[in-house]
Amino acid sequence: MARKKEYNEEVVIEKAMHLLWKNGYETTSMQMLEKEMGINKFSIYSSFGSKTGVLLESIKCYRKKIKVITDKLLKSNNGIKGIKQYFYDFLLFSKDHNDFVRGCLVTNTANELYDNSDSKVTSQLSTFTNEIRNLFLNNLKQEVNLTEKERSEQADYFIVSIFGLASASKVFNKSQLHIFIENIFKEE
């Protein structure tokens, strides 16, 4: 018995996600979000509650989007080789249509966080990190010659490495990043 929304929440949050990904949370203002999402502040607040709400939904959207490469990892059954491929897949995924390297929205957000941060955000971040680590662990189970402890340690090694790669991707060049990956997966 009332007016219909003129926008689709999933559509506008994807636009917000792209802006936050490229631009960072702190340096993105509500004014910029308004413009990018194509809707009024009123609509943003009625749909998402707050700027943090926009971030939280954007992270959810990001996780849906990155499923393209996490699902590929999940479905792979070639152990460490699949994990290495994920590192390269991530680098491609991190670039926008103009080849601008945006890193990882989750990692970027984590890097922006200091003491004062919102707990819903931090828990979203650690959930995501844990999910990726579990994917690594899953693939490491395909390496039959490894002990449980070795698999756990390798998973930690890889999760710290991919976090580092995501951060470094915004600073170093392609060649340096590829050298990094090749050395991470250099086998003894």
Add this chain to the structure above:
Amino acid sequence: MARKKEYNEEVVIEKAMHLLWKNGYETTSMQMLEKEMGINKFSIYSSFGSKTGVLLESIKCYRKKIKVITDKLLKSNNGIKGIKQYFYDFLLFSKDHNDFVRGCLVTNTANELYDNSDSKVTSQLSTFTNEIRNLFLNNLKQEVNLTEKERSEQADYFIVSIFGLASASKVFNKSQLHIFIENIFKEE
């Protein structure tokens, strides 16, 4: 023929540096800097010109402070082993007196930068990064069995790794970070 400054610029910039290191540039306001530095906004502006000026001087101060471990690396002549030691030294250096992990001021700042950033800051950052890479290269020259190309690639590998470690140090625990370092330096 005029009044004397009641503060020492090196002293107050060190205080600013500690706050920016712990708290990040964007999330630290002039009000907070006033309080931490113990001087008025007027004094901050007359001494450092702008908030960015405070950051630039803080980075210089940071580089002086980190010389404790970079000099150790410079004086070492045990090749890759010395570089590995630098990674561990950095982790200790990154913690404050309450064991709070602050990462690296330079890396933190780099992670905060997006398109719009000040060029003086970015050039400070890349200069520092280059300096560390050169230190790595220097130690790699002590590995006589490596070719020039291999040394250069290893230097890239290590500089991306230490950048990644600095970012990751604020998110992951001690055990995970040590596993990372051990694997980075695992020899074939």
Add this chain to the structure above:
DNA sequence: ATTTTAACTAAACAATCGTTTAGTTATTGG
């Protein structure tokens, strides 16, 4: 002792931040 000059205090600056609200428009159910 007086003048000069710079460092100080404290208030104000315009701009922008995230958020809210008053008023209007459009849609739907009765």
Add this chain to the structure above:
DNA sequence: CCAATAACTAAACGATTGTTTAGTTAAAAT
């Protein structure tokens, strides 16, 4: 057709951002 309700526009909110400025205080030079 009308009443009800939610989505819209647009302006304003108070707070805080980085920066500046007027007025006072103190120290050195003549």
